[in-house]
Amino acid sequence: MNFQDMIIRLNQYWARQGCVLIQPYDLEKGAGTYNPATFFGSLTEKPAAVAYVEPCRRPADARFGENPNRLGKYYQYQVIIKPPKENIQQLYLNSLKAVGIDYSEHDIRWIEDDWESPTLGASGVGWEIWLDGMEVTQFTYFQQMASYDLNPITVEITYGLERLAMFVQKKKTIFEILWNDELTYGDVHSGQEEQFSHYNFEEADVENIRSNFVHWGNEVRKLAKKGYYLPAYDMVMKCSQNFNLLDARGAISVSERASLIKEIRNLARICAGAYVNKDNSPEKENTGK
Amino acid sequence: MKADVLLEIRIENIPARFITSAEEQLKKYMAEAAAEANLKYEKIEACGTYKRLVLFMRGVPDKTEEKTQVFLGPSAKLLKDASGKYTKQAEGFARGKGTVPEKLTITNDPKKGEVLSFIKKIPGIKAEKALAEIFPKIISRLQFPKTMVWEASRMRFARPIRGIIAMRGTKTISFSIAGIKAGRTTVGLNSLGSPKVVIDKAENYLETMEKVNVVASDEKRQILLRTELEKAAKAMNLEADIDEGLLTENVYLTEYPVCVVSNYSQEFLKLPKELVRLVMKKQLKFFTTHNSKGKLESYFIGIRDGISKGQQNVEEGFRNVLEARFRDAIFFYERDLAMPLEEFRKKLKTVTFQDKLGSMEDRAARIEKISAWLAKNNSGADAKIIEAAAPHVFSDLTSSLVREFTELQGIMGGYYASHAGMPKKAADAIGQFYFPASAESPLPETQEACLVSIAGKTDTLAADFSTGQIPTGSEDPHGLRRQALGLMRIMLEKNIKINLPELFKYAYSLLPEAANQRDISVPMEFLWQRAEGLFSAEGYAFDEIKAVKASFMLGGDIADCAARLKDLSKLRSNKEFSEIAALFKRAKNILKNVNGKLSGISDASLYQTEEEKNLASALDKAEKKCGPLAEQKKYAAALTGLLAVKPALDTFFLKVMVMDKDEKIKMNRLNLMKRVTLLAEAIADLSSLQ
Numbered sequence: 001m002n003f004q005d006m007i008i009r010l011n012q013y014w015a016r017q018g019c020v021l022i023q024p025y026d027l028e029k030g031a032g033t034y035n036p037a038t039f040f041g042s043l044t045e046k047p048a049a050v051a052y053v054e055p056c057r058r059p060a061d062a063r064f065g066e067n068p069n070r071l072g073k074y075y076q077y078q079v080i081i082k083p084p085k086e087n088i089q090q091l092y093l094n095s096l097k098a099v100g101i102d103y104s105e106h107d108i109r110w111i112e113d114d115w116e117s118p119t120l121g122a123s124g125v126g127w128e129i130w131l132d133g134m135e136v137t138q139f140t141y142f143q144q145m146a147s148y149d150l151n152p153i154t155v156e157i158t159y160g161l162e163r164l165a166m167f168v169q170k171k172k173t174i175f176e177i178l179w180n181d182e183l184t185y186g187d188v189h190s191g192q193e194e195q196f197s198h199y200n201f202e203e204a205d206v207e208n209i210r211s212n213f214v215h216w217g218n219e220v221r222k223l224a225k226k227g228y229y230l231p232a233y234d235m236v237m238k239c240s241q242n243f244n245l246l247d248a249r250g251a252i253s254v255s256e257r258a259s260l261i262k263e264i265r266n267l268a269r270i271c272a273g274a275y276v277n278k279d280n281s282p283e284k285e286n287t288g289k
Numbered sequence: 290m291k292a293d294v295l296l297e298i299r300i301e302n303i304p305a306r307f308i309t310s311a312e313e314q315l316k317k318y319m320a321e322a323a324a325e326a327n328l329k330y331e332k333i334e335a336c337g338t339y340k341r342l343v344l345f346m347r348g349v350p351d352k353t354e355e356k357t358q359v360f361l362g363p364s365a366k367l368l369k370d371a372s373g374k375y376t377k378q379a380e381g382f383a384r385g386k387g388t389v390p391e392k393l394t395i396t397n398d399p400k401k402g403e404v405l406s407f408i409k410k411i412p413g414i415k416a417e418k419a420l421a422e423i424f425p426k427i428i429s430r431l432q433f434p435k436t437m438v439w440e441a442s443r444m445r446f447a448r449p450i451r452g453i454i455a456m457r458g459t460k461t462i463s464f465s466i467a468g469i470k471a472g473r474t475t476v477g478l479n480s481l482g483s484p485k486v487v488i489d490k491a492e493n494y495l496e497t498m499e500k501v502n503v504v505a506s507d508e509k510r511q512i513l514l515r516t517e518l519e520k521a522a523k524a525m526n527l528e529a530d531i532d533e534g535l536l537t538e539n540v541y542l543t544e545y546p547v548c549v550v551s552n553y554s555q556e557f558l559k560l561p562k563e564l565v566r567l568v569m570k571k572q573l574k575f576f577t578t579h580n581s582k583g584k585l586e587s588y589f590i591g592i593r594d595g596i597s598k599g600q601q602n603v604e605e606g607f608r609n610v611l612e613a614r615f616r617d618a619i620f621f622y623e624r625d626l627a628m629p630l631e632e633f634r635k636k637l638k639t640v641t642f643q644d645k646l647g648s649m650e651d652r653a654a655r656i657e658k659i660s661a662w663l664a665k666n667n668s669g670a671d672a673k674i675i676e677a678a679a680p681h682v683f684s685d686l687t688s689s690l691v692r693e694f695t696e697l698q699g700i701m702g703g704y705y706a707s708h709a710g711m712p713k714k715a716a717d718a719i720g721q722f723y724f725p726a727s728a729e730s731p732l733p734e735t736q737e738a739c740l741v742s743i744a745g746k747t748d749t750l751a752a753d754f755s756t757g758q759i760p761t762g763s764e765d766p767h768g769l770r771r772q773a774l775g776l777m778r779i780m781l782e783k784n785i786k787i788n789l790p791e792l793f794k795y796a797y798s799l800l801p802e803a804a805n806q807r808d809i810s811v812p813m814e815f816l817w818q819r820a821e822g823l824f825s826a827e828g829y830a831f832d833e834i835k836a837v838k839a840s841f842m843l844g845g846d847i848a849d850c851a852a853r854l855k856d857l858s859k860l861r862s863n864k865e866f867s868e869i870a871a872l873f874k875r876a877k878n879i880l881k882n883v884n885g886k887l888s889g890i891s892d893a894s895l896y897q898t899e900e901e902k903n904l905a906s907a908l909d910k911a912e913k914k915c916g917p918l919a920e921q922k923k924y925a926a927a928l929t930g931l932l933a934v935k936p937a938l939d940t941f942f943l944k945v946m947v948m949d950k951d952e953k954i955k956m957n958r959l960n961l962m963k964r965v966t967l968l969a970e971a972i973a974d975l976s977s978l979q
Contacts, residue, residue: 067620069613084439086451089301090483104480105599106606107549107591109542110302110339114435125437125448127302132606133573133591141439141449153439167606172613 002178003165003185006099007053010077010159013098014051017091019079022052027234028241031056032078032158033117036233039268040275041080042145042154048082053161057241059200059248065193068173072196073189077159084141084155092139092157096131100168106132115140119240119264121147124156136163146272147265200248209242213260216242220267229274236267292458294330294346294416295491296424299452299475302339305541307433307447309507312337315344318427326419327354336506338544341475343494343505349457352413360386365395365403379405417457421464424455428466440468452476456491477501478544480595502545502596514539514546514592518576521548521590527578529590535570542574543594551604552588557615560622563700564690568614571696575611621689625701628688630709634680636687645803646752653683655799659744662795663787667740674737677711678718682745685719699723714738725775732779739779743787746776751796754811755804773812774819780847781823789813789845813842820847824854833858835977839970849922856925857973866928869935870975872942876965877976879947887956887963895957897949900941907937908964919972927972938965 001009011021025035032038032054041048054076062072085091089110093103109130115138116123126140138158142150162185165177175186216235223232243260246252252260296315303311312335319333323346331348362382368390370376375390383390386407396406433447440449444467455462455471464471476483478501486501488494495505504510514536522529539546557565562585569575569589576590591607637650646652660679664672685691685702694701703720707713718738722745725732733742749772753759760769780787790809797807817838824834836857837850860866880887896902911934918927947958969975 067617069617083441084449089479093479093482102599104482104596105602107593107595107603108479109594111542112302112304112306125435132603133610134606141437143437151438151443152441170605170609172609 001100001168002180003161004180006161006165006168007077009098009100010095011051013095014079017049019049019051019081022050024052024054027237028057029054029237030058030240030244031117032076033120033122033156034237034240035078036230038078038080038154038156039120039145039233039272040229042082042142042150042156043148043272043276045152046082047152048080048154050078050080052078054078057196057244059196059204059244062193062197062200062248064197065175068175071162071174072193072200074174075161077161079157080154081157082154083152088155089139092129092137099164101131110139111135113138118261119243120145120268121265131164131167134163134167136160136167146268148269148272148276200245201250204245204249206246206249206251209245213239213242213246217263217267220270224270224274227274227278229271229278232274233268233271236264236271239264239267290458291331291348291350293491294349294420294457294462295454295488295494296344297452297454297475297494298342298428298450299340299454300342300446300450301448303342303448305339305538308337308339308342308541311342311431311433311447312507314431315342315427318430319344319346319423322423322427326423327356327413328416328419328423329354336508337541338503338505338507338510339541340479340544341505345491345494349416351416351457353416353419354413356411356413358409358411359396360407360409361396361398361401362393362405362407364401365405368393368395368405383407417460417462420455420457420462424453424462424471425464425466428453442467454488454494456488458492459490477503478595480598504545507540510543510546511536511540514543517546517548518590521550522578525550525578525588527580527586527588530566530577530579532570532576535574535576539574539592543592545595547593547595547597547600549591549593549600549603549607550588551591551608551611553608553611553615555587557612557619558585558587560615560618561697561700561704563697564618564622564694565615567694567696568618569611572614573607573611575607618690618693621693625685625688625690625705626708630681630684630705630711633684633687633705637683640686643752643756645756645801647801649683649686651801652748652752653680655748655796656682656741656744658799659747659792659796660741662792663740663744664737666787667736667785670736670740671714674712674714674718674735675741677715678706678737678741679744681706681711681719682722682741718742725778727771728774732775732782736783736785739783739785743776743779743785746772747792747796748799750776750812750815751793752800752804754808754815755797755800755806757806759811759815769815770819773816774822777816777819777823777847781820781851784848786846786848789816790843792845810842813845816845817841820850824851829854829858832977832979833861836973836975838977839974852922853924853973856928860925860928861978865932865935867978869932869938870978872935872938873965873969874976874978875942876938876962879962880959880966883959887960889960889963889967891960891964892957895954897954898945900937900944901958901961904934904937904941904961904965907934908961908968911968912964915968916971924972931969931972931975934965934968 015021022037035054037050041050055073056076057073059072061070063070081088096103110127111130113128114125122142122145124140124142128135129137129139136159140156142154142156144150162174162177166174169177171177175184177185179185179188216238220232220235243264315335316333323330329350330346334345336343363378367376367378379390379393382405383393386409388407393405393407395403398404436445436447438445450467450469452475453466453469453471454473454475455464456473461473462471473488475486475488477486486497488497498505504513515531518529518531565585566577569577578586578588578590580586593603637653638648640649642649642652657679660675664670664675681702685698685705688701688705691698691701699722700720703716706719707716714735714737717734718741721733721738722742724730724742733739750769753767753769779785790813793809793812820841821834825831833854837853840853841847841850891905893905896905911930915927915930918930947955947962949955949958
């Protein structure tokens with residue numbers, strides 16, 4: 001099964017389970033969790049079921065296209081369900097069947113891995129899922145988002161699409177994955193890893209990024225005060241991404257690192273606060289730390 | 290009729306490390322609850338997998354037994370008044386307990402004397418009814434290292450609970466918890482799509498589950514896995530490295546462990562074998578294999594959960610993942626090999642050790658100096674080797690591979706040093722710098738490696754103690770106890786003589802000024818506690834160990850302490866010896882209440898009695914004899930030599946009163962007593978013996 005078919009099958013499967021299929025959010029982010037659908041979606045009492053592909057960037061993981069298993073830009077497939085159904089584990093296993101993996105003929109392990117994102121002030125309890133020893137999915141019951149205790153709980157299922165495709169297609173490198181029946185993943189992303197590696201490690205303008213960081217932080221506070229939590233959160237995403245770039249450039253000392261992470265967490269909390277207040281669910285206000 | 294009781298809590302994959310503790314808790318809480326409810330049983334058992342925690346109560350009767358409850362009331366005198374009628378107080382007390390005054394009894398209370406009392410009998414209730422109350426309580430009581438919420442009642446548990454079986458014999462026990470109703474249904478293996486399984490009778494649970502390939506008993510699963518591993522290895526004419534920790538982890542990651550045998554390309558055997566083992570064990574939980582000569586072979590045994598359908602898929606998948614991990618490792622390893630050792634060392638500047646205590650480079654520089662000090666004070670060691678190794682004990686910390694695989698710190702340093710052309714002995718000293726890894730693990734091999742390793746441990750202890758970081762209770766974040774124990778084991782087992790007080794004085798002097806808590810007795814006491822542990826593990830009695838403490842505190846020569854202890858322990862059962870020990874104790878007790886220091890020199894011109902003179906002359910002889918013997922470490926002979934003092938000391942205590950009215954005579958006699966204790970303490974403090 002080629003890469004694009006895999007996405008189509010996952011879309012079909014999760015749509016049948018009642019998920020809204022949304023499109024990727026149009027800003028840079030380190031993980032699908034940053035998508036506003038997940039960030040804001042987990043904060044309310046309203047039930048939710050959403051699935052989407054999310055392109056992600058992790059500047060420090062870039063390897064000039066030389067490492068067969070590591071990329072600076074890659075794709076996640078994200079499923080969000082709230083409240084989690086009782087058979088949610090089985091639903092996940094069935095989704096593997098949708099992409100051609102009969103779990104009864106493979107070894108599936110749920111290995112303890114409690115996910116957290118210090119910049120989002122988010123944490124959860126869950127597993128990484130091993131498929132014949134290969135980690136293909138992160139499965140998390142969110143407990144906190146933007147430092148708020150969540151109620152009800154949201155479950156997040158994040159597939160590493162490249163990993164899954166390598167497994168399904170039995171490929172040893174990401175670049176050999178068939179995107180469709182003619183083109184490979186490498187063809188579709190020609191030059192990307194190399195160029196962005198140079199940018200991430202050598203070219204990114206550190207001074208400019210630092211000043212942007214401060215500027216956007218001010219924007220978040222201003223916008224949130226007026227209740228415009230959506231554009232405010234865009235700025236949080238930008239701050240987070242810029243932090244990752246500074247990190248890749250090796251421009252952050254240990255103590256600065258801690259203070260930047262804290263600043264982003266604060267900004268995320270400010271946005272969440274603005275949203276929760278506007279959403280007018282008073283019990284939420286009390287659960288904030 | 291008696292029947293078995295079953296509780297199965299079915300959960301989403303619980304972490305392997307949570308399970309055994311949960312089983313113990315279940316048993317404990319059940320026993321407590323049964324006692325409180327007066328529910329009898331023959332035996333409580335528990336077992337579990339990642340998917341279910343199971344509790345059995347064997348032989349439970351159909352009812353709880355009658356309970357009595359005693360209520361104490363006012364004084365017994367208040368039962369009836371003069372006219373023989375029940376008093377108001379008695380009637381009120383009875384009414385309050387829901388009874389009538391006729392049913393009151395009189396109890397003798399140890400504090401209040403005779404009082405009115407009501408003995409309430411609570412009849413037994415149906416076992417199912419009692420258990421329906423007990424089960425939700427004990428489930429809620431379970432503690433885990435980490436918990437979560439997942440449903441509307443917001444109960445906290447390790448992972449979501451998805452089903453409960455509660456039965457006594459064939460009957461179900463009904464209650465609900467976390468939105469789940471207890472019943473008799475569970476599910477089978479994940480790999481088979483978790484098919485529904487119905488339990489007809491509590492007694493049949495294990496058997497029914499085994500029929501659907503779920504081995505719920507931990508013990509049985511462990512035996513099964515071990516047997517299967519041995520069988521699989523034997524089929525390849527190899528032996529599996531059965532690491533007990535890894536075995537247990539796999540036992541709790543599976544409901545029915547199945548071995549998957551595979552191999553990997555020989556090219557990966559060029560990687561350091563410790564790295565190959567670590568990748569397989571830690572990253573993938575695979576078992577490595579070796580041939581009859583103990584050599585690592587390129588075959589491994591992975592474990593899968595459940596069934597052997599699609600075994601080839603799994604084998605291929607395991608191999609691909611393993612080889613991908615190896616390729617990552619080779620990528621790092623080759624990059625590290627291309628880097629000169631000095632470059633790694635330079636980068637240590639950027640690695641912080643601790644606030645106040647500088648960088649890892651500062652630490653490496655201190656260890657270099659401490660190693661040189663140790664080399665100077667241990668004439669047998671090759672100073673050149675120590676000089677070569679010491680600067681690079683931390684260099685590998687900045688290598689790519691150690692950043693990925695922190696457990697290999699030290700070991701990789703050894704490989705890189707050897708690659709850089711360092712003499713084997715020096716490279717080995719780097720490779721064994723962190724040895725021993727645990728209480729029973731091997732020590733550094735050569736004297737040089739031991740000294741460099743001791744230097745590292747000394748700096749760690751000195752650095753933490755000087756900043757007030759002394760382990761308390763279970764808090765020991767830097768593993769100082771392990772470091773100190775390692776240091777003691779090296780000195781003891783490798784017979785290395787070091788003046789520890791001097792060593793710590795020197796180590797303290799190298800630290801930054803801000804690290805200013807530099808009391809030598811802190812590391813000495815701390816190390817002595819570890820030594821006590823080692824000695825008592827060897828079977829020495831506590832009082833014997835205490836008898837040699839003074840010699841340790843003085844010079845820190847632990848091997849010498851061991852020699853004294855050995856002879857002391859052998860001799861103490863001797864009757865004469867225990868008698869003289871009592872006499873020494875008496876001498877020491879007399880000195881206890883003396884203020885000021887005694888010289889330990891007696892003046893012959895002040896002796897008043899024959900007994901004093903006799904004792905002095907016996908002491909003269911013994912001092913001349915035992916002193917040199919102790920110096921030659923002939924402790925058995927020296928201890929035996931003490932016996933010569935016994936008759937004189939005996940008569941002295943019998944006839945002489947130490948506390949004379951004349952101050953000078955008294956002081957002189959006290960000094961004689963001081964001589965007695967000094968004589969013994971030079972060998973072992975016999976007054977400690979019980």
